[in-house]
Amino acid sequence: MIDDQSPPTRAQRARALVSRTVEDAQLARPRLALGSMVLLCLMILGGSLMPVPYVIERPGPAIDVLGEYEDEQILTIDGAETHPTDGELMMTTVSVDGGPGYRVTPVEVVASWFDRTQAVMPREAVFPEGQTRQETVLTNSVAMSTSQQGAVAVALDELGIEYEPVVMVSGVEQDGPADGTLEGGDVILSVNGSTATDVAGYQELVRGTEDGQDVDVRVRRGDEEIDLEVPAETVDGSSRMGVVLSPGYDFPMDVHLSVGEIGGPSAGMMFSLSVYDELTPGALTEGRQIAGTGTIDADGAVGPIGGIRQKMVGAHESGAEYFLAPSENCDEVVGYEPEGLDVVAVSDFEGAVEATESIAQDGDTEGLPSCDEVVDQTDQTEENS
Numbered sequence: 001m002i003d004d005q006s007p008p009t010r011a012q013r014a015r016a017l018v019s020r021t022v023e024d025a026q027l028a029r030p031r032l033a034l035g036s037m038v039l040l041c042l043m044i045l046g047g048s049l050m051p052v053p054y055v056i057e058r059p060g061p062a063i064d065v066l067g068e069y070e071d072e073q074i075l076t077i078d079g080a081e082t083h084p085t086d087g088e089l090m091m092t093t094v095s096v097d098g099g100p101g102y103r104v105t106p107v108e109v110v111a112s113w114f115d116r117t118q119a120v121m122p123r124e125a126v127f128p129e130g131q132t133r134q135e136t137v138l139t140n141s142v143a144m145s146t147s148q149q150g151a152v153a154v155a156l157d158e159l160g161i162e163y164e165p166v167v168m169v170s171g172v173e174q175d176g177p178a179d180g181t182l183e184g185g186d187v188i189l190s191v192n193g194s195t196a197t198d199v200a201g202y203q204e205l206v207r208g209t210e211d212g213q214d215v216d217v218r219v220r221r222g223d224e225e226i227d228l229e230v231p232a233e234t235v236d237g238s239s240r241m242g243v244v245l246s247p248g249y250d251f252p253m254d255v256h257l258s259v260g261e262i263g264g265p266s267a268g269m270m271f272s273l274s275v276y277d278e279l280t281p282g283a284l285t286e287g288r289q290i291a292g293t294g295t296i297d298a299d300g301a302v303g304p305i306g307g308i309r310q311k312m313v314g315a316h317e318s319g320a321e322y323f324l325a326p327s328e329n330c331d332e333v334v335g336y337e338p339e340g341l342d343v344v345a346v347s348d349f350e351g352a353v354e355a356t357e358s359i360a361q362d363g364d365t366e367g368l369p370s371c372d373e374v375v376d377q378t379d380q381t382e383e384n385s
Contacts, residue, residue: 055126056104056112057119059310060093062291062318063259065267065274070260075274080253082278087285087360089274091259091267092293092315094307098123101133116336117313126306134174140263142171142244145184147264147295148257149248151271154300154349158272159279161252167202168248169219176242177231186219188245199245206232209239217241222254266305268296269324272349273356284353286360291315292324292352300349304328309336316341322359324352330371331378337371345369 065074066089098104112118127136149168156163169186172179189195191205192215209215214229232239257271270292277284293311295303305311308329315323316338325333327347337343342365346352355368 052104052106052109053123054104054109054120055096055098055123056108057121057307057310058095058097058112059117059314059317060095062090062092062311062315062320063262064088064090065257065270066277069258072258074258075271075278076254076256076258077275077278078254078256080279083281084283085277085285086283087287088289088291088320089270089277089285089356090289090291090315090318090320091270092291092311093262094310094314096126096307099127099133100131100136117310119307119310137261137263138171138173138244141184142246143265144259144263144267145170146246146248147266147268148271149246150298151257151268151296152251152255152275153249153298154268154296155272155275155279156251157300158276158349158353161279163252164250166248166250167196167199167245169243170246170248171244173242177233178241178243181228181230182217182219182241182243183221186221187248187250189218189220189225190216191218192216199247202245206241207238211239213239215239215241265295266293269294269302269326269346269349269352272296272300273352276353284356284360288322288360288363289320290322290324290356290359291318291320292346294324294326294329294346294352296349302326302346302348302352308332312336312338312341312343322365324355325371327369327371327374330374333371334375343371345371345374 063069063074066085066087068074097108109120112120131139153163167188169182169184169188171184172182188202191202192209194205196202196205206215209232211234213232215232217228217230219226219228230241232241234240255275259267273284273292291311292315293305293308295305297303304326308325309332312323312325312333320341323337323341323343324346325343327345330345333343333345344355344359344365346355346369351369355365358368359365
């Protein structure tokens with residue numbers, strides 16, 4: 001027997017179509033949700049790994065200038081009487097992530113915002129726009145070289161020891177024309193057979209070299225005078241060797257400071273204290289751990305530096321008990337001193353020596369200028385002006 005089945009009505013067909021559509025959507029929804037979640041996770045992961053235009057300053061190590069760094073004695077003085085010393089005079093450093101040739105991610109930036117020991121800044125606030133990694137290395141190397149020269153000069157001035165000004169090579173561009181011929185620390189004696197009295201004079205002599213010709217340079221390297229033929233390149237119609245020339249000094253003794261690839265000018269004050277310590281009888285610190293930072297100019301003035309908060313943290317973590325800070329950085333110091341680290345404000349080399357001697361003798365900072373006092377005096381002066 002065959003059942004008599006009449007064809008479905010239009011309404012029945014419509015209900016069946018809707019039903020199948022709903023069933024298909026219910027089957028597809030989990031797959032769609034899973035795919036969307038995977039895509040979202042990939043987008044978040046990709047965004048978190050993308051480089052951003054910021055730098056992060058973190059505490060670096062504090063290094064005893066009277067000791068060793070990378071298995072090499074940092075300060076050596078030959079040709080003058082030196083004296084045994086004790087304690088530590090510690091230069092402080094900052095680790096900078098995100099500079100030219102490196103990158104930081106949004107995740108790192110956000111994490112650093114919540115860490116008081118770290119600082120986040122726009123890259124252009126620290127590095128000039130377009131500066132390459134090689135240019136950064138050269139800039140830091142030149143700053144360190146000139147800082148060391150100036151630091152030694154200030155210490156000798158304090159001791160009444162005379163020296164002569166010179167023009168020296170403070171940096172050589174990597175892969176530049178003079179790379180492999182001239183070296184950092186070479187003292188320029190003549191260029192193309194002529195002498196000059198300052199940096200500008202020697203630069204003019206180099207620029208006057210004919211196109212395609214080497215530059216004949218006589219230098220003093222250590223105790224030896226050397227004649228060199230230095231390759232040059234023509235840029236904007238002038239010859240250049242790819243070196244940085246800076247004012248330097250001819251000291252009556254050989255003073256060498258070795259800190260590896262650490263660059264920048266901020267260790268100037270601590271270099272000066274260390275040279276002064278080794279050239280004077282007795283230990284300047286009398287066995288105490290004293291850290292500090294600050295540039296130093298030809299007149300002995302101590303100048304401000306970057307990353308003071310990170311440097312205080314690094315000093316404390318390295319065992320320092322006392323910290324010498326530039327007076328001009330005091331507004332960044334107050335409220336950020338690590339517990340157990342006594343901070344003294346200094347404005348010149350003479351003040352740095354006096355503070356170190358006082359700490360060595362008394363074992364405290366009583367009577368020495370504090371950053372709180374400096375900030376209060378500054379605020380009062382501004383109110384009265």
